[in-house]
Amino acid sequence: MDRLETPVPLLLGRYRPERLLARGGSSMVFRARDENLGRDVAIKLFSSGTPDDLARFRAEVGVLAGLRHHGVVSILDAGVDDSSPKDPRPFLVIELVEGDTLRAALNAGPLSTRRIGEVAFEVAETLEYVHARGVIHRDVTPTNIMVVDYGTRFSRPRARLTDFGIAIHATRPQEFAEETFGTAAYLSPEQVRNEPLTPASDIYSLGLVLLECFTRTVAFPGTPVASALSRLDHDPEAPDDVPEPWRALIRSMTHPDASRRPSAADVATAARGALRADREHEPA
Known part of the structure; x- marks a missing residue:
């Protein structure tokens, strides 16, 4: 991304936007400098006030x-x-995560079963925490999962969940809760129907993400409307070349009945068990 062409005033007297990282429908994300602490941060600047x-x-x-x-x-x-x-704009200062999105990792080439399993465990573990605090993310997608490599000898890439811009509290009213938001290809059936949501909606979306990691194919492609409506006609298919027990787990995560999907804790437990089984079967 290009650096900003014109100087930008310090935000709150300390944050200086330097480079545009991403642009969305209602906001822009910049790499910025915290001049008080001498560190880089991310700034999410809303398009208007x-x-x-x-x-x-x-x-x-x-x-x-x-x-x-x-x-x-x-x-x-x-x-x-x-x-x-005359044009006040709200903004958030967010931790700057150095890494690629899961979308970029998928575009770069196939992921190993172990790497997919690690993403499954780490995102499910995060969702368990988020859901326990009454929050539903509503937009779990490859673009909103960052894969961070800390670059040290004993570290490995870790998955982190980003962009809570349309998250809602499941236990109290919120102005936009009744509207359908999210990325069409990863919406749960209840999101498409504009029904009240539960944490199971995030589980469905994560199931689609994991299916795509194995197949390298979006389960519900097409225009936003066509993609959203297609899951009301048929369930996503987990082909036979998706290894067990991942195939069975993905099928349970994408069950059309939200009440029959596993919890985030159940997904994390299943993913951890599958990873341990894979490790035990590796050649010595």
Whole structure:
């Protein structure tokens, strides 16, 4: 990404956006410098300060501020950029994660069964924590899973969950909860139907992500509308070349009946068991 062409005023007197990393429908994400602490951070700057943007901003702050887990990309600060008084823009200061998205890893080539299993365990472990705090992510996709390699001798790449911009609290009302959000190819059937959601919706989405990791094919391709509606007609197919027990786990995670899907803790336990079994069968 290119560096910013014009100087940007310090946000909250300390954060200086330097480079655009990503652009979405309602926000932009910049690499920025915290000039007080001398470290790099990420800034999520909302496109405007309309009532809807401010409501989304408050909702995301409310969700992220209550989460402290190694698998969640943390919020560091928040504020409103009022350098243009007629166009105030809320922003979040987020931990800068050095790594690639799972989407980029998939685009680069096939993943080993062990690597897929590690992603399954780590994201499920994170979702167990998130769900225990009454939060539903609503947009678990390869793009919102970061694969971080710390680059030390005894470390291995770790999966972390990002972008809680449309997450909701399952236990209390929230302005946008009744609307369908998320990435069409990974929506749960209940999201498509605009029904009340439970943590099982995130499990369905993670099941589709894992299926794609094994098959390197999006289960429900097409335009957003066609992709969303297709899961109401048929279930995703886990082909025979997806190894057991992963095939059975993915089928249970993508069951059309949300009440019959495993919990995040169940998924993490199954993934850990499968990883141990694979390790035991490796040649000495």
